[in-house]
Amino acid sequence: MSTDAIVLLKNDHKAIRRAFRDFQKAGDEAHATKGKLVDKMIELLTVHTYVENEVMYPRVRELLPELEDDVLESYEEHHVADVLIMELSVMKPDDERFTAKTTVLIENVDHHIDEEEQEWFPKVREGLGRKTLQDLGAAMIEAKKTAPTRPSQPSALKKTIDAVVS
Ligand SMILES: [Fe+2]
Ligand SMILES: [Fe+2]
Numbered sequence: 001m002s003t004d005a006i007v008l009l010k011n012d013h014k015a016i017r018r019a020f021r022d023f024q025k026a027g028d029e030a031h032a033t034k035g036k037l038v039d040k041m042i043e044l045l046t047v048h049t050y051v052e053n054e055v056m057y058p059r060v061r062e063l064l065p066e067l068e069d070d071v072l073e074s075y076e077e078h079h080v081a082d083v084l085i086m087e088l089s090v091m092k093p094d095d096e097r098f099t100a101k102t103t104v105l106i107e108n109v110d111h112h113i114d115e116e117e118q119e120w121f122p123k124v125r126e127g128l129g130r131k132t133l134q135d136l137g138a139a140m141i142e143a144k145k146t147a148p149t150r151p152s153q154p155s156a157l158k159k160t161i162d163a164v165v166s
Helices: 005-025 031-063 065-089 098-145 154-165
Strands: none
Touching: 005 031, 005 098, 031 065, 031 098, 065 098
8 A cells, every 4th residue: 555645644634524525515504514514624634734734744844944834824724724624523514603613714725635646745755755755744643642642631722822822
């Protein structure tokens, strides 16, 4: 089985986007369905962000310093998503701002995924090469085993607080 880091991240993106599209297709009054889909998004995005923030971004930053600006922009985009996710995680699906907040999350993350897949991944693939991407992917699979799945878990929460207060 390939452990290519970019292949693994694209698989995550696909699952995240599936939950986004299902949410957009759900009717206005489909509170239970939309609540479940947002729970799913929260879990997928919390794990994905952890793996990118802890493994992918630091390693790329170290090995390809010319991509530093892209990495810093990605941290900020993840941070915006983290804030929305934290707020959504304590909201009820019939709250009047629930759908609006989810829509803003979807727009932000769709944009971020487009940038990663269309601009950033090609540069990373060229810069790192096959072997390094496989090692990176193996490290990501390891990290996933202990990744938080909800923003209320300390490691995810701490990152957000650190980003806000420091
Ligand atoms: Fe990302
Ligand atoms: Fe990503």
